[in-house]
Each structure stands twice: as structure tokens, then as C-alpha cells.
Amino acid sequence: MADIIDPHDSTRDDTWAKAKGLADYAAKHGRLFGRLEMAIVIKGSLKRMDVNDPATQKKARQFQSNNDVDALFL
DSSP: OEEEEEEEOTTSTTHHHHHHHHHHHHHHHGGGEEEEEEEEEETTEEEEEETTSHHHHHHHTTOOSHHHHHHHHO
């Protein structure tokens, strides 16, 4: 069983779009992985989002900006 931990920088303009894409990927293929997570650093702390979680996928599909991504972790 393989894991995916996808690192991202929330200061880049496309982080929210990548999170949406990863959520869509997880909805289709997440069962093939042990863990499927997005990892970012916010205020000096490493935070991880379980993208295999259906509730997280639902939230990620609604992202419109990096502020939406950051809010999920705060």
C-alpha cells in the first residue's frame, strides 16, 4: 500500500486549485492508497489535510482562494 503526502506552499497562487484537484483525485482513486494527504506550513507549523476523508473532499471542492485552504487548517 502506497501513501501520497503532497507538499504545498500556501503562498503560491494555485494552492487552492491543487487542493481541489487532489480532492477530486482522492474521490476517484483514494481507496488505492493508505494515506492521501496535503501538507502545508502555516505560521511555522506543518499541517496536514486528510484528502481521503469525504468531508474534507467536500470542503476542498468549494475552495476559491488560498485563504480557504488556510482556514481549513486553522
